Amino acid sequence: MSGPHGTPEEPAEAALERLIACIDASLAELEHARARADLLLAERRAGRSWLDLVTEESGPLVVESVSTVLASLATAGHAFRREEAAALQREQVSINRIAALFGVTRQRISALLRENGAVPRP
Numbered sequence: 596m597s598g599p600h601g602t603p604e605e606p607a608e609a610a611l612e613r614l615i616a617c618i619d620a621s622l623a624e625l626e627h628a629r630a631r632a633d634l635l636l637a638e639r640r641a642g643r644s645w646l647d648l649v650t651e652e653s654g655p656l657v658v659e660s661v662s663t664v665l666a667s668l669a670t671a672g673h674a675f676r677r678e679e680a681a682a683l684q685r686e687q688v689s690i691n692r693i694a695a696l697f698g699v700t701r702q703r704i705s706a707l708l709r710e711n712g713a714v715p716r717p
Contacts, residue, residue, distance in 0.1 A: 607682035617671035
Protein backbone atom coordinates (compact mmCIF):
# COMPACT_ATOMS: atom_id res chain seq x y z
CA MET A 596 0.00 0.00 0.00
CA SER A 597 1.08 3.56 -0.48
CA GLY A 598 0.59 6.65 1.60
CA PRO A 599 0.21 10.21 0.36
CA HIS A 600 2.24 11.12 -2.72
CA GLY A 601 3.09 7.47 -3.44
CA THR A 602 5.31 7.05 -0.38
CA PRO A 603 5.33 3.63 1.29
CA GLU A 604 2.72 3.32 4.00
CA GLU A 605 4.16 3.18 7.48
CA PRO A 606 3.36 0.23 9.75
CA ALA A 607 1.37 2.36 12.22
CA GLU A 608 -0.92 3.58 9.43
CA ALA A 609 -1.44 0.03 8.20
CA ALA A 610 -2.22 -1.14 11.75
CA LEU A 611 -4.68 1.74 12.15
CA GLU A 612 -6.40 0.79 8.89
CA ARG A 613 -6.70 -2.81 10.14
CA LEU A 614 -8.12 -1.53 13.45
CA ILE A 615 -10.70 0.58 11.60
CA ALA A 616 -11.72 -2.44 9.51
CA CYS A 617 -11.97 -4.52 12.69
CA ILE A 618 -14.13 -1.85 14.35
CA ASP A 619 -16.43 -1.78 11.31
CA ALA A 620 -16.75 -5.58 11.28
CA SER A 621 -17.31 -5.57 15.04
CA LEU A 622 -20.11 -3.04 14.75
CA ALA A 623 -21.86 -5.19 12.16
CA GLU A 624 -21.41 -8.33 14.26
CA LEU A 625 -22.61 -6.57 17.41
CA GLU A 626 -25.69 -5.20 15.64
CA HIS A 627 -26.51 -8.75 14.58
CA ALA A 628 -25.87 -10.06 18.10
CA ARG A 629 -28.02 -7.27 19.58
CA ALA A 630 -30.95 -8.20 17.34
CA ARG A 631 -30.59 -11.86 18.31
CA ALA A 632 -30.35 -10.93 22.00
CA ASP A 633 -33.56 -8.91 21.72
CA LEU A 634 -35.32 -11.94 20.25
CA LEU A 635 -33.97 -14.20 23.01
CA LEU A 636 -35.16 -11.77 25.67
CA ALA A 637 -38.61 -11.55 24.13
CA GLU A 638 -38.86 -15.34 23.98
CA ARG A 639 -37.62 -15.69 27.57
CA ARG A 640 -40.19 -13.17 28.77
CA ALA A 641 -42.82 -15.17 26.89
CA GLY A 642 -42.01 -18.08 29.18
CA ARG A 643 -39.49 -20.17 27.23
CA SER A 644 -36.83 -21.98 29.29
CA TRP A 645 -33.16 -21.08 29.00
CA LEU A 646 -32.40 -24.65 27.93
CA ASP A 647 -34.87 -24.41 25.06
CA LEU A 648 -33.54 -21.01 24.01
CA VAL A 649 -29.88 -22.04 24.03
CA THR A 650 -30.58 -25.43 22.44
CA GLU A 651 -32.57 -23.91 19.59
CA GLU A 652 -30.38 -20.86 19.01
CA SER A 653 -28.43 -21.22 15.79
CA GLY A 654 -24.70 -20.69 16.11
CA PRO A 655 -22.80 -18.78 16.91
CA LEU A 656 -24.53 -18.02 20.19
CA VAL A 657 -24.90 -14.36 21.16
CA VAL A 658 -22.26 -14.78 23.84
CA GLU A 659 -19.89 -16.38 21.32
CA SER A 660 -20.34 -13.45 18.95
CA VAL A 661 -19.55 -10.97 21.70
CA SER A 662 -16.47 -12.95 22.78
CA THR A 663 -15.21 -13.11 19.19
CA VAL A 664 -15.66 -9.36 18.75
CA LEU A 665 -13.81 -8.63 21.99
CA ALA A 666 -10.91 -10.88 21.02
CA SER A 667 -10.67 -9.35 17.54
CA LEU A 668 -10.69 -5.82 18.91
CA ALA A 669 -8.08 -6.71 21.53
CA THR A 670 -5.78 -8.17 18.87
CA ALA A 671 -6.17 -5.26 16.44
CA GLY A 672 -5.91 -2.69 19.23
CA HIS A 673 -2.73 -4.28 20.56
CA ALA A 674 -1.16 -4.33 17.10
CA PHE A 675 -1.97 -0.64 16.62
CA ARG A 676 -0.64 0.29 20.06
CA ARG A 677 2.60 -1.57 19.33
CA GLU A 678 3.06 0.13 15.94
CA GLU A 679 2.05 3.52 17.31
CA ALA A 680 4.64 3.23 20.11
CA ALA A 681 7.29 2.36 17.54
CA ALA A 682 6.24 5.31 15.36
CA LEU A 683 6.50 7.65 18.34
CA GLN A 684 9.93 6.28 19.16
CA ARG A 685 11.04 6.90 15.56
CA GLU A 686 9.93 10.50 16.12
CA GLN A 687 12.38 10.61 19.07
CA VAL A 688 9.67 10.56 21.75
CA SER A 689 11.04 9.10 25.00
CA ILE A 690 9.73 5.88 26.46
CA ASN A 691 8.63 7.78 29.56
CA ARG A 692 6.60 10.22 27.43
CA ILE A 693 5.05 7.40 25.37
CA ALA A 694 4.12 5.62 28.60
CA ALA A 695 2.47 8.80 29.91
CA LEU A 696 0.57 9.27 26.63
CA PHE A 697 -0.68 5.68 26.68
CA GLY A 698 -1.37 5.61 30.42
CA VAL A 699 0.87 2.61 31.05
CA THR A 700 4.26 1.98 32.62
CA ARG A 701 7.55 2.54 30.84
CA GLN A 702 8.16 -1.21 31.24
CA ARG A 703 5.00 -1.90 29.20
CA ILE A 704 6.21 0.43 26.44
CA SER A 705 9.63 -1.25 26.47
CA ALA A 706 7.91 -4.63 26.08
CA LEU A 707 5.80 -3.31 23.17
CA LEU A 708 8.91 -1.98 21.45
CA ARG A 709 10.74 -5.28 21.95
CA GLU A 710 7.75 -7.10 20.41
CA ASN A 711 8.15 -4.84 17.43
CA GLY A 712 11.88 -5.56 17.15
CA ALA A 713 12.82 -2.04 18.22
CA VAL A 714 15.52 -1.41 20.76
CA PRO A 715 13.95 0.57 23.60
CA ARG A 716 15.87 3.67 24.57
CA PRO A 717 15.18 5.93 27.54
